[in-house]
Amino acid sequence: MTKANAISGILFDKDGTLLDYAKSWVPVNHELARIAAMGDEELARRLLLAGGMDPDTGHVAPDTLLAAGNTVEIAEGMVAAGSPMAVAELSVLFDGLFAQSASMAVAVTDLAGFFAGLHAKGYRLGVASSDNEQSIRHTARRFGFEQYLDYVAGYDSGYGVKPEPGMVLGFCAATGLDPHEIAVVGDNNHDLHMGRTAGAGLTVAVLTGTGSRQSLSAASDYCLNDITELPALLPDGGAPRRAAA
Structure with missing residues (x-):
């Protein structure tokens, strides 16, 4: 089994990942x-x-x-x-x-459709951002994917700040998943180092933010142009749905 085949949950950064940073x-x-x-x-x-x-x-x-x-x-x-x-x-x-x-804000893609597709495959989904939690939830409502989220964490949500592992471990607690079953997706090294420190199964970089392939290569397992390339990395049949703890 590859590392990607073990993934059952995906934790996304917001700015530069779900939203076009520039x-x-x-x-x-x-x-x-x-x-x-x-x-x-x-x-x-x-x-x-x-x-x-x-x-x-x-x-x-x-x-x-x-x-x-x-x-x-x-x-x-x-x-x-x-x-x-x-x-x-x-x-x-x-x-x-x-x-x-x-x-x-300007979304990278149709976020409602993107999250709906991952949810339908059985993935647990979350957003962890250095922005405040209110802004994350506003963004999720505006772009129509709030109902697909199992977890939201901002810098002010009590899980610590990036690149500390707390937001990833909070996602684990909310979903019942282990760190090796989670992919962390982000546009800068704070996201990727957070994932690595927490023991995440995959760290995935995207180029819709401030990072470059050169700056993100050391801490990422994959570097994608944007999140629309992510489903191709994951099992076609989807990950098994796990009960929350």
């Missing part, structure tokens, strides 16, 4: 920098650069703060780079911005 998050990054800079455009440019984004091209470097950080980490980074605001205040403002921005 189309969904570059405008949000500009806005969060303006918030952190309190309207100072020159400071906002410096904050974007400190976060890993070119303010002119919108390119976000792999595994930088804006590519992989959670709300609090981004707020801390903005303050360290010169924002005059407090970390706690920025965190609240950023969480509000991120939740609001879910309504403008």
Whole structure:
């Protein structure tokens, strides 16, 4: 049996994996920098650069703060780079911005159909993101796949933060699966390292976010153009449906 044939659950990252990162998050990054800079455009440019984004091209470097950080980490980074605001205040403002921005996100594919297909094959499905849980659930409702999810975890859900293994282990607890039965799918090394640390059966990288084949190769078993290539890796007959613990 191959590692892929043992998979019964799939845990997806959200941004850059289910959502096209550049189309969904570059405008949000500009806005969060303006918030952190309190309207100072020159400071906002410096904050974007400190976060890993070119303010002119919108390119976000792999595994930088804006590519992989959670709300609090981004707020801390903005303050360290010169924002005059407090970390706690920025965190609240950023969480509000991120939740609001879910309504403008651009999906990689028809997510309702994609998740329905995997659910029909018997896979347990979850989303684990460095965004807040409210934003994840808003995204799932907006794109019509909430009913197929067995598990949702954000940085604020109590499972710890990436690349710690807690979100994967929480998925195991919610579904009754063992780590070796789970595939973790993401666009940056925080996702993949989380999966590896938890003992996930597969780590699968996608190129719809900020990572490249070069930056993601060491920590991934497979590197795909996008999530639509994932079903071809998995058994045609589907994984056995396991009862939740």
